[in-house]
Amino acid sequence: MTAPTRTEIRSAPHIKGPRSVEQIMANVVYSLLPICAFFVYQYGISAAASILVVTASCLLAERAFVRTGTQAGSLSDFSATITGLLLALTLPPGFPLWMGVVAGFSAIALGKALFGGIGFNVFNPALVGRAFVQAAFPAAIATYTPSFLPGRFTQFIPSSLAWPLMAPADTAAWLKAMQFDALASATPLAKWKFEGTLTAAGDLLTSLAGHMAVGPSPVLILACGAYLALRRFMDWRIPAAVLGSAGLTAWLIFALGGTKYPDPFFMLFSGGLILGAVYMATDMATSPVTPRGMWLYGALIGVLTVVIRYYSGLPEGVMYAILIGNAATPLIERITQPTPFGKGAAIRARKSASYTLHPDYISREEAGAKTPKKRFFKNKPKQ
């Protein structure tokens, strides 16, 4: 008798798909690595130090909160790593490192642990961290440096190494010594907002044209996003909706308002819109789960971004647009619940079907034919 002696009871289904939280998060981290490498290539050791310090601070904060039982999850789920990398990419490369530690800690503490950890957070933790330091250190976060500076791999941007709680060193004087004017360290969006000069969209697309104060190349970010979307670790609808609605809104205003406003391509490729659309808005926990909700959510973010950029005192609006979108997510989900099978208008026949329903039944269905569901019981002969 070879039959088993000890069996266990489980509830169906007894097999499990290959997908896991760790796998999703690890793939997002992999897709972020080329972007981080490009960032380091642009800004040298300051950028590398910033990425390492901010990510380490996020991981330490996560570890502390998981240890104390404040939040669910663990370090091995990679979600804190994603938060750290994304946060570092949104900060200026010469951002003082101690401020980076503050940003990383507040991202996890205020953005994640406060709500209960992975899955429970209402707002994107990286953006919460950035919003915190934007409020706390408005000067430092607006101080950009031009990319591809000579000697960037041997020398820190002086502001990076500021002592904690001390004002960072003046970057403008350091740049002047390197024969750069003050304008060179303004971001293209700030240049447009405050100086009225436009950068060519083609230059923005690659981030490679000279000493611009820009983030990693939008083309690279889109390529990495495409990898995630193709392997279905990210929903393609959200970036499509964000970029589509931002482009459309910018184009409408451009077409109606004329020269006062920049062309839609400048809007799309400048600032953090691409990074925000591909990596921030798509954060699973803070975006809707319903397909229609994703479109609505993305469209809301796109419109808000352009509106904030055009009509507020800030040059950049992606962060606030996404945070507002996050806040609206439960509401959006509620009004975009999927239509259950057999309850929608899809009762009408699909055209490409192999067989057609007999016309009698289509009309019967429309006339509201009765179901004979309970009939078997009713007709049961009495014993």
Added chain:
Amino acid sequence: MKLLSYFRGEAFQRGVHPPGCKHTADTRIRRLPFAPRLIVPLSQHIGRPSQPIVRVGEEVLRGQPIAAADGWLSVPQHAPATGVVEAIELRPSARGPWTECIVIRVYEASTQEVLWGTPQDLDAFPPQDIVLAVQRAGMVGLGGAAFPSHAKLTVPEGAKVETLVVNGCECEPYLTCDHRVMVEQARDLMVGIRHAMRATGAQRAIIGVEDNKPAAAEAMRRALPPGSEIFVEEVPTKYPQGSEKMLITALFGVEVPSGKLPLSLGMVVNNVGTLAALGRLLPAGQGLIERVVTVTGPGVARPGDYRVPLGTPISFVLDYAGAPAQARQVILGGPMMGQSVASLDVPVTKGVSGVLVFRGEDMAGREGRRSYPCIKCGECVESCPMGLNPSMLGMLAARREYDAMGEQYHLGDCFECGCCTYTCPSNIPLVQQFRVAKQILREKAVA
């Protein structure tokens, strides 16, 4: 792939693609010998249990009726082997620990020949007599639900059936019993379809086969009677296509309205296994005493499709097929919707389409997985064939808001296919929670 079908509007929407694992698709159906004792439960179907018409100590012949139908929604049982009724008592079955069963001690050298049955000329029968003949044969849906076939073939007053849909999808991984039946019993199937069409008054029959079984489609096409209104249609493979509503959508592009039967669209759906058995049993006037069961699983020495006498204990089946001693889980049915059994004394009944055995190491990958809170990735929403929002339902279940699940989020439409749990990266037991919630709602409705 998914994107493509999305644009072409193929099959039904959403669903999942678990690995097929149909390792036994190319081995012929083999016969299982009789176990020394056969345990025939009186309730192997949906509806009222049948009433025993034999007494303890009575000799029964293979094929002889041993229990009569109790009312309309009930079917008789037949003796699967020649022997002596040893007991009529409570025994464990897949339905529960104590169900009334007729235990037959099988005579040694009992013949495989069916010794009971009166050949009948069905073509002379009016439709309602065919339905009665189906009931006399003890037929139930062999796909797994075990709903009495005669009730399904009865067209209620005022309704009209136009199409007989024959379900040959067998979307569950591992199972190949329907596949083998389609290949080896294509002619029986055509006979069964013809009688079912006459019973229901259907003008045409459409056999839906998943496109991972080209051999089955080919065999059935070859067996088609010339000039008949029977069509074989291959539909793209996807789980849960074997659900009748999904198959209708795949074939006709229409959705059966929520809460209604396919009958409201003039259709009756039957499983290929059921109709093939009908085609074999009805002309001979015999009862259902055996069925094809897929016995498989990693580590099973002789996996395959076996023609198993009903009432054979699982332990005997496993022993014969060479199940590994370190097996830890035995599942009746497929891995997506099957039921794991606690006792190996449980008999094979009419609704058992497969016996699936998993060892400890086969479960390890699943057991080692951590559970996370819902990260709202939306995979479950993308996979739910009924268009529900399992993510939201799961959160409500965790908060025990069962009424909201039923009223606002259409829990009643869930047919527990398990797609949401299968895809969930957070390893949340969604469908298990829904089963509990449905049970609680049912109890509330009664109270």
